[in-house]
Amino acid sequence: MISNPLPLNLSRYGGCTLTGALSVTTQVRDSVTIVHGPKGCTHHNFSLLHATGLDNDRATLPDLISTGLSECDIIFGGEGALGRTLDAAAKRNVSAVFVLSTCIADTIGDDVAAVCRKDRRVPVLPVPTGGFLGGTFQNGVNNALNAIADTIESCPKVWCVNIIGEKNLEYEVEENFIEVTRLLDALGIPVNLRFVRDCSMTDIHRLGAARLNILRDDDLRAVGERLRLRFGTPFISSFPAGLAGTIGFLESVADTFGVKYLQAVREEKVLQEEILTEFNDISGTAITFDPALADSESSRHACEVAGRIGIVIDRGGCRVPLEISPPVGTAGLRRMLHRWRRAIHARV
Amino acid sequence: MPECENPLWPCAMTGAAACLAGFEGITVVIRGSSGCYYYPATLLPVPLHGTFILENEVIFGSEQRLHEVLDGLFGKDKKIAVVMTCVPAILGEDVRSMLKSYDVILVDSPGFSGDVETGYKKALSVLAPSVDPGREGINIDGACLFDPFSWGNVREIVRLLGCASVPVGTVFCSDRLESVGHAAAYTVGTNMDFTSGAGSMLGGTLGLEEISTTFRRIASVCPEADISPVEREIEREEERIVRACDKYLRRFDPPQAVIFSGFSYAAFAAKTLEHYLDADILYIGARNEPGTSPFPCGHVTGFSQVTSLIRQFNPDLILGSSFERSVDSRRAFIGLTPPLRGMVKLAPHSVAGITGTLSFVENVLNACMDRKK
Numbered sequence: 046m047i048s049n050p051l052p053l054n055l056s057r058y059g060g061c062t063l064t065g066a067l068s069v070t071t072q073v074r075d076s077v078t079i080v081h082g083p084k085g086c087t088h089h090n091f092s093l094l095h096a097t098g099l100d101n102d103r104a105t106l107p108d109l110i111s112t113g114l115s116e117c118d119i120i121f122g123g124e125g126a127l128g129r130t131l132d133a134a135a136k137r138n139v140s141a142v143f144v145l146s147t148c149i150a151d152t153i154g155d156d157v158a159a160v161c162r163k164d165r166r167v168p169v170l171p172v173p174t175g176g177f178l179g180g181t182f183q184n185g186v187n188n189a190l191n192a193i194a195d196t197i198e199s200c201p202k203v204w205c206v207n208i209i210g211e212k213n214l215e216y217e218v219e220e221n222f223i224e225v226t227r228l229l230d231a232l233g234i235p236v237n238l239r240f241v242r243d244c245s246m247t248d249i250h251r252l253g254a255a256r257l258n259i260l261r262d263d264d265l266r267a268v269g270e271r272l273r274l275r276f277g278t279p280f281i282s283s284f285p286a287g288l289a290g291t292i293g294f295l296e297s298v299a300d301t302f303g304v305k306y307l308q309a310v311r312e313e314k315v316l317q318e319e320i321l322t323e324f325n326d327i328s329g330t331a332i333t334f335d336p337a338l339a340d341s342e343s344s345r346h347a348c349e350v351a352g353r354i355g356i357v358i359d360r361g362g363c364r365v366p367l368e369i370s371p372p373v374g375t376a377g378l379r380r381m382l383h384r385w386r387r388a389i390h391a392r393v
Numbered sequence: 394m395p396e397c398e399n400p401l402w403p404c405a406m407t408g409a410a411a412c413l414a415g416f417e418g419i420t421v422v423i424r425g426s427s428g429c430y431y432y433p434a435t436l437l438p439v440p441l442h443g444t445f446i447l448e449n450e451v452i453f454g455s456e457q458r459l460h461e462v463l464d465g466l467f468g469k470d471k472k473i474a475v476v477m478t479c480v481p482a483i484l485g486e487d488v489r490s491m492l493k494s495y496d497v498i499l500v501d502s503p504g505f506s507g508d509v510e511t512g513y514k515k516a517l518s519v520l521a522p523s524v525d526p527g528r529e530g531i532n533i534d535g536a537c538l539f540d541p542f543s544w545g546n547v548r549e550i551v552r553l554l555g556c557a558s559v560p561v562g563t564v565f566c567s568d569r570l571e572s573v574g575h576a577a578a579y580t581v582g583t584n585m586d587f588t589s590g591a592g593s594m595l596g597g598t599l600g601l602e603e604i605s606t607t608f609r610r611i612a613s614v615c616p617e618a619d620i621s622p623v624e625r626e627i628e629r630e631e632e633r634i635v636r637a638c639d640k641y642l643r644r645f646d647p648p649q650a651v652i653f654s655g656f657s658y659a660a661f662a663a664k665t666l667e668h669y670l671d672a673d674i675l676y677i678g679a680r681n682e683p684g685t686s687p688f689p690c691g692h693v694t695g696f697s698q699v700t701s702l703i704r705q706f707n708p709d710l711i712l713g714s715s716f717e718r719s720v721d722s723r724r725a726f727i728g729l730t731p732p733l734r735g736m737v738k739l740a741p742h743s744v745a746g747i748t749g750t751l752s753f754v755e756n757v758l759n760a761c762m763d764r765k766k
């Protein structure tokens with residue numbers, strides 16, 4: 046029995062669909078998001094988004110409205126409350142109103158889509174959520190990205206890529222983006238759109254312009270497929286991870302654009318060697334990871350790096366930190382190695 | 394209007410978890426989804442457990458999952474408390490019958506039933522605190538884990554009671570579970586928004602005047618108490634506060650403040666600012682139902698209300714949570730209200746007691762002077 050969450054058991058412990066969807070919709074600057082449920086659900090998410098925003102040096106707060114379902118609404122139905130809230134939100138100067146439901150709204154059977162169909166002179170985008178009734182956090186992310194993408198028309202292709210589905214609640218989200226753009230710069234390819242991170246609905250209309258979509262990770266494959274069908278844009282299924290994986294990323298992007306990559310790859314390999322040399326002092330040390338992550342992708346990339354430095358993986362070794370998502374690119378590996386060295390020093 | 398823009402206060406489920414998790418000897422299980430679990434788990438500095446129910450368990454019944462979780466937790470010398478969330482509360486399952494073979498505490502405080510205070514009180518009522526006539530000492534009230542100052546408050550009041558040679562009774566809610574049924578006959582408060590109702594309330598400990606009054610009452614009911622060390626400390630520290638505030642006023646105008654907090658802390662802050670700094674209290678936005686106040690005051694529940702009040706009153710000092718701080722970083726800010734995101738807090742800080750008043754005034758003066766530079 047597990048009553049404290051293990052990160053890899055996503056169906057049960059994968060977080061709330063609502064939170065996943067909010068991590069996307071609140072990144073659309075000129076929009077408002079209605080959360081159809083009790084006030085507490087909105088507060089919990091507002092507070093969480095506020096905290097992660099501050100972690101990323103952003104003081105801006107998300108714009109959320111709760112329909113404030115009470116005990117009475119739960120007995121008699123909450124569609125009236127949603128309709129009133131939508132009418133009020135539509136009077137604001139916003140480019141879109143997102144409507145997200147909660148598990149309580151789904152349980153009492155409110156027809157959210159029907160309430161959203163009324164013409165309110167502003168795009169109203171219901172996103173299928175429903176707390177745990179809607180699936181996991183990742184389902185919320187995917188549903189929100191799809192709901193937004195479905196409103197966008199095709200446009201001519203331009204020499205650029207889109208970044209799809211960044212983990213907006215991730216502590217190092219900006220550092221990861223910077224690492225991806227560093228690699229793209231080495232190939233001379235610019236970023237068109239971060240879908241969806243800190244952009245307006247007008248920006249999002251450029252979604253179809255990219256020649257390649259780079260997904261944050263493989264969990265977004267369904268979104269990548271949908272965008273490929275809608276806009277004819279191929280995708281790479283994740284950010285670069287691991288030493289060889291980062292080189293492979295450069296080669297894949299270059300192949301899509303038909304550009305030469307030998308120099309970029311050579312320079313990246315030199316950089317990787319320099320970084321590995323920096324950590325020669327921990328060569329020969331025995332380390333271990335959280336057993337819950339033993340078979341994860343993170344662990345595979347970590348083992349690759351350890352092998353190159355001469356670090357021994359041993360169950361009795363020093364427990365070093367490892368995240369569920371593998372570190373992004375060469376810069377991510379460097380930060381990981383600093384954390385390993387700190388842990389090894391702390392043990393000595 | 395039922396809808397609320399960016400609600401600022403947590404739900405009853407969080408309050409119940411905060412109450413129960415404060416007791417050593419209780420394992421708290423949130424009976425709900427992972428989404429409901431993660432918020433109190435990130436806010437409260439103690440381990441929590443959850444049933445993490447799934448859709449099929451809502452449709453076909455969640456009894457098996459509940460038993461699975463409880464079976465895994467039994468036999469660890471702790472009483473298990475099950476806190477209900479919204480969906481399980483309306484499923485119509487007979488939870489008491491599901492739990493009849495287990496010795497557990499069941500608290501029915503779904504999020505829609507009210508705010509954090511509602512859940513806290515509900516959980517306390519289930520624990521049914523009672524006075525043990527043989528128990529010596531004074532209980533300490535209002536230590537709710539949701540309040541980031543609760544641990545500091547408890548340490549400070551324990552220190553002051555120690556100075557007065559008075560034993561500590563039960564600390565609500567930060568004590569061993571057995572103490573709940575053996576409370577002392579008298580109680581002092583820290584954060585009065587979270588009272589237990591156990592023992593006769595002698596008074597609060599927010600602000601030097603209130604501490605002085607409360608300790609005189611303690612002396613009247615505890616013949617063995619010697620409150621003279623506390624009185625001397627109050628006199629000495631108040632002199633320091635007065636000197637520091639007077640020096641500030643030689644150069645600067647008094648602050649014009651708006652305060653957003655639970656009513657208890659807000660009332661303390663307003664009174665202290667007016668008393669020592671001749672501050673103009675423009676408005677108190679209470680997160681909970683406000684009591685009577687000599688200052689302009691209202692119940693403020695949403696962030697848009699906060700924003701418009703700050704624009705309306707244009708204060709040079711804001712007291713509140715990190716939500717309020719985000720409105721305008723140019724104004725002096727004091728963190729008094731949860732959540733206090735975006736800052737690291739490791740040491741115990743208090744609002745209650747003599748140290749609490751000293752810290753409060755110190756923070757106000759430093760914040761105001763920093764903004765004047």
